[in-house]
Structures are given as structure tokens and as C-alpha cells.
Amino acid sequence: MPSKKNNAPKKQNTRDIMSCFKGFKCLCVGGEKRRTVEEDLERDSRFIEDLDDVTLSDNENPDLNTECPQKVDNLHNNKLNVQIERQRANCGASNTSLQKCDTTPVVDVVQQRGTSVRAVVDKGVSIVDIEEIYEKLRQQSPALRELMESRFPGDSYQKAVNLKKENFGKIQQSFSEVHRVKKLLRQGESVCKVVVKDVCQGTGFVLFDNFILTNAHLFKDCVEGQKLKKDVNVFVFFNYEDPEPDLNYYYYELAHRDICCTQDDLDYAVLELNPESQKSNQSTQTQRRKVPPGLLKMFGPMPQNGEACIIGHPKGEVKKMDLTFIIEKEKREQAVNDHLHPYKESIFTLLTIINLLKDQGLENIMMGGTKADKVGTYNTFMYHGSSGSPVFDARGRVFGLHTAGYAYEFINHKGSVIEFAQPLLTIFEHYVSTLKEHGKDELLERVKKEVKGNSDLEEVLKSVVELKDEPADPEELLDYIEPMDTD
Incomplete structure (x- = not known):
């Protein structure tokens, strides 16, 4: 990709590709292997989102074009010339050219699923339409602000923050021994x-x-x-x-x-x-x-509350440990609201994040949701790369398989509102049922020996597999024989 000869301009609010290149002879664009040219250009906010009319030609060989769907693997240090179709480049360049641009009412367009206001504005809708959508947002702002304030009346938000501090203190105490x-x-x-x-x-x-x-x-x-x-x-x-x-x-x-x-x-x-x-x-x-x-052999039931610890490899990095606590299902909605509280002053940002979370199925783990009783929830910094980590309680029992979280990434905002684990006893039940169904008796017998002494796992096995009566260990029987009274 092009080498850098001048300092690149700061990211702009508009994505007008012509203004992006104005005054700069060469721009440096970062690329990642196995991604396409189009994907990397779209990730760079200096460029327009719709690259259908953009072609790239090699500076040293102008007849050699680089297509946007092409992989960037072999383009390291290549210097490319950006060419834009004249009709597209002139669109929006003057008052007369505005008449040739898309004048579809922005309200109609943004109602389409997956289309953001910014994406519609970038495509060149008329000024009248932009004002219309801004007016819609202004009309909704007071109601949304009132809703957010109703969730944190008086000093309730500060109380929520204090409660988090109190819970963190309990975690420190539990894992300080x-x-x-x-x-x-x-x-x-x-x-x-x-x-x-x-x-x-x-x-x-x-x-x-x-x-x-x-x-x-x-x-x-x-x-x-x-x-x-x-x-x-x-x-x-x-x-x-x-x-x-x-x-x-x-x-x-x-x-x-x-x-x-x-x-x-x-x-x-x-x-x-x-x-x-x-x-x-x-x-x-x-x-x-x-x-x-x-x-x-250390598997245990999913606790409804209390302390927890996750050990894993976030982002594929060296092993890390995170101390946290279980968020009870009745408090999950409040936990999400606490996380989103700092965004309440920015209605557009708040709405965007909420829609991203809804698309991921956040409502499924809330009270009455399809997964409300099937997962354990908590907050942790262990995001991507931590999937599959064991989750321990304060006694060292393993109760959960850290699986995913509800994350968002929007402009300069990035985070995760809540994460969840699947109960290991449920996974164990499904696993032994699968072994039985596929006739893997030898492996099933090995599992029986491994879980011996763990009452929770033995109870699961009894519900799935018909355990055979095994001769008792004579040494174990001695524990139950009381000495005879000779008096």
C-alpha cells in the first residue's frame, strides 16, 4: 500500500474522499492479510463507505488495476492511484450537482434495518432531508432523557457505584487468603x-x-x-x-x-x-x-451470586486471571443500565449502542428471556480470545465455561456491558448423553471413574446412565463399622 510522505490528516466527520486527498500527495493505509482492499479502506474513516465507483491503478504500471475485492496480501509498499468515476466525484460538488444526487427522504431510508443515519447522510441526501431526521432525533431526545433519569432517580446512580465498590471489596477479601x-x-x-x-x-x-x-x-x-x-x-x-x-x-x-x-x-x-x-x-x-x-472432578453447580474468578488467554495473550462476581439475573438489566449511564448525554451514541446490543440478543438473558435461567453472568475484561475459559467460585470449584459477552464498538466507544458462562453441569450431562448415544462405552467408563466422589456429577450420571452395582471397597466399609460395646 502507499508509503507515507506527509503527515496524514486527522479523521474527519465527513467521508468525502476528494477532501480527504486535498493537499496530500500520498496517504498511508494500513492493511491486514486475508482482508480485501475494500474492507481495509472502509475501516479507514477517511474514506467513503461506498467504494463501488473507486478503482486503484499501479503508479508504476497504470494499466494494472487493483480491484477492491482483491486481497491485500501482496500489496505491501505498493503505491496506488485512486480513480473515481467523474459523475460520482462531482455529486455534491456544487448546488447544481445536488439535483443529480439521491433525494430519497432520509426517514424512509433509515427505517431499513441495518442502515445508520450517518451512512444515509454520506450518500448525499438533500439538506432538507437531513434536517428532517435531525428534527426527529430532537423530538425524541426529551423523552429518552426522561427515561434514563427515571432509571437513576436522585442519587441512585452513585449508590450503584458504591455497591460495585462494596462487591469488589468482598472479592478482594474472598481471594486474599x-x-x-x-x-x-x-x-x-x-x-x-x-x-x-x-x-x-x-x-x-x-x-x-x-x-x-x-x-x-x-x-x-x-x-x-x-x-x-x-x-x-x-x-x-x-x-x-x-x-x-x-x-x-x-x-x-x-x-x-x-x-x-x-x-x-x-x-x-x-x-x-x-x-x-x-x-x-x-x-x-x-x-x-x-x-x-x-x-x-472439581465441577460444581452454578452459584446464584457470590465471587468468581476467570483464567484464560484474552486476545491470545499470556494467561491472565480476573476476579469478579456473579450478577444475579434479577440485577442484569440494572447492571447494563449502570454501564450505559455515562452515555445518557449523547442520545445518538446511546441509541446506536442499544441497537447493537439488541441485535446480539441481549434481551435473551434478561428476566423472562429464553436464556435467563441457562447462563451465569458477570463483568470481566476477558473479551475476545477468552472463550472457553473456566470460571471458578471462591472455593475453587469450576462451575462455568466462559462463552461470550455483549460488546459494542462505535466510533471512539468500545466496551462490553455484560458477559456470560454456561453451567458445566449442564454441559457434562449433554456430553455423557452423547457418549452413551454413540456407544462409546469405554470412554464412558473412564468418565465414571474420574467423577467418583463428586456427588453433583454422580447425580447427573444417574439421571443419564444406568450405573452398574460395583463391589464396595473393604477399606471404605471399615469407616461405617462401629466398634461393638463389650460391656
Whole structure:
């Protein structure tokens, strides 16, 4: 892409491509491999959104055109000339040319799903139409402001902030005991980074033996039935903790392409590692390490409230830990409102963020929603790359599979209002049912031995699998024999 000869202009409110280039001989545009030219230009707010009439020609070879749908992989340091169709470039350049532009009433256009006011304005609607939509927004502003203020009457917002501080204090107290921290760190050794090569990165943890539990959405479009596609490669990294250049991790490939992967509401996948494929980033590493112990035997029920801890690899970075607390389902709406409160002065921003959240199905986890009783919710900084992280309670039990959050990104505003985890007992029930359905008796027997002593998991097994009567351990029976009274 073009090299930079002058300081690039600051991002403008308008996306007029002609004014963008005015006074500049060359602009530098950043590109990312596997994305198209059009995608990277649209991500740069200095350019117009509609690039249908834009073509790029090579400065050294003017007859060589670069199409917008073309990948940017081979365009590094290329100098390209931007050419715009004359009729498009003149549109809006003068009062007379305005008559040739789109004069569709902006109110009609923005009612189409997925079309923003800014996108309509950028396409050149008439001044009258723009004023019309601004007037509509001004009419709605008092009512929306009144609604927001009604949700935080008096000093209720400050009380909400104080409550957050109080909850954070409880978290600090719960996880301040050294023995709890040590236990979490030991359990955290089983957490791993999952890399689907050239697709995405996520987090997982050892379930038992060489089996890993993570989220199924990491493998979207990468599976056929219950098998990974032939061109999909997966690597699982352990001990990815120390910062550069001291990283000392080791990783595995999968034992086979079979995968227990769900496509329904339960977003989980179980992978099997090949222990013989272990490799290390340290050339001096010769001794083979064992796969860390599994966390299945530590599964527990989803708490309705209380403290929680997430361990994972946000953004594919080194392992991190976040202390948080469960947001009760009755308080989820209030938690979202608390997060959005700072935006109440900007009606346009607030409406845009709310619509983004609704499109993601935020209402499903609220009271009365289809997922209200099926997930646990909390706030965390663990966004992309943390999918598949285990969620622990203050006692060190693993109760949730961190799955997703309701995030937004709009101009200079970026964040997540609430995140959620799926209950591991529900996932375990589905997993053993799948093993039984597919006749994997040997693996099912291994699971039975692994969960022995965990009353919650044994109860789930009884509801799914008919347990065979096993001879009691003589040493265990001695615990129930009371000494005879010889008097």
C-alpha cells in the first residue's frame, strides 16, 4: 500500500474522499492479510463507505488495476492511484450537482434495518432531508432523557457505584487468603490456549486425561458433522504465561480429527490431544512433560451470586486471571443500565449502542428471556480470545465455561456491558448423553471413574446412565463399622 510522505490528516466527520486527498500527495493505509482492499479502506474513516465507483491503478504500471475485492496480501509498499468515476466525484460538488444526487427522504431510508443515519447522510441526501431526521432525533431526545433519569432517580446512580465498590471489596477479601490463591494457580496450570490456525484463537482447559474442553464457536465453518475439515489445523498451548522473551510454552496437536462439537444452544467442544506430538518453543527442552491434571472432578453447580474468578488467554495473550462476581439475573438489566449511564448525554451514541446490543440478543438473558435461567453472568475484561475459559467460585470449584459477552464498538466507544458462562453441569450431562448415544462405552467408563466422589456429577450420571452395582471397597466399609460395646 502507499508509503507515507506527509503527515496524514486527522479523521474527519465527513467521508468525502476528494477532501480527504486535498493537499496530500500520498496517504498511508494500513492493511491486514486475508482482508480485501475494500474492507481495509472502509475501516479507514477517511474514506467513503461506498467504494463501488473507486478503482486503484499501479503508479508504476497504470494499466494494472487493483480491484477492491482483491486481497491485500501482496500489496505491501505498493503505491496506488485512486480513480473515481467523474459523475460520482462531482455529486455534491456544487448546488447544481445536488439535483443529480439521491433525494430519497432520509426517514424512509433509515427505517431499513441495518442502515445508520450517518451512512444515509454520506450518500448525499438533500439538506432538507437531513434536517428532517435531525428534527426527529430532537423530538425524541426529551423523552429518552426522561427515561434514563427515571432509571437513576436522585442519587441512585452513585449508590450503584458504591455497591460495585462494596462487591469488589468482598472479592478482594474472598481471594486474599493465600491457600485459595495457591489452589487457583494450581488449577490454572490446566488452562491452555487453543489456536485454530489461520482462523481464530481461544482458551480451553483439561477435562480429564488428554481431553480438552472449549467453546464450539471457535470451530465455526471448520467442521463437517463431528469431524474437523482436512485443511483445519488445531494446536493447544500450555504454560503460555511468561512475557516475551521468556516464554517457555509447550504445545500439542490433536490425536485425530474427531470432535464432540455442538451446534445448538450449548456452545462447547471436546478435543483429544496426541501426547506424542508434544513440542516446545525451547530448543534445549528434551524432557517430555505431562498433560496437566483435568478439572472435571472439581465441577460444581452454578452459584446464584457470590465471587468468581476467570483464567484464560484474552486476545491470545499470556494467561491472565480476573476476579469478579456473579450478577444475579434479577440485577442484569440494572447492571447494563449502570454501564450505559455515562452515555445518557449523547442520545445518538446511546441509541446506536442499544441497537447493537439488541441485535446480539441481549434481551435473551434478561428476566423472562429464553436464556435467563441457562447462563451465569458477570463483568470481566476477558473479551475476545477468552472463550472457553473456566470460571471458578471462591472455593475453587469450576462451575462455568466462559462463552461470550455483549460488546459494542462505535466510533471512539468500545466496551462490553455484560458477559456470560454456561453451567458445566449442564454441559457434562449433554456430553455423557452423547457418549452413551454413540456407544462409546469405554470412554464412558473412564468418565465414571474420574467423577467418583463428586456427588453433583454422580447425580447427573444417574439421571443419564444406568450405573452398574460395583463391589464396595473393604477399606471404605471399615469407616461405617462401629466398634461393638463389650460391656
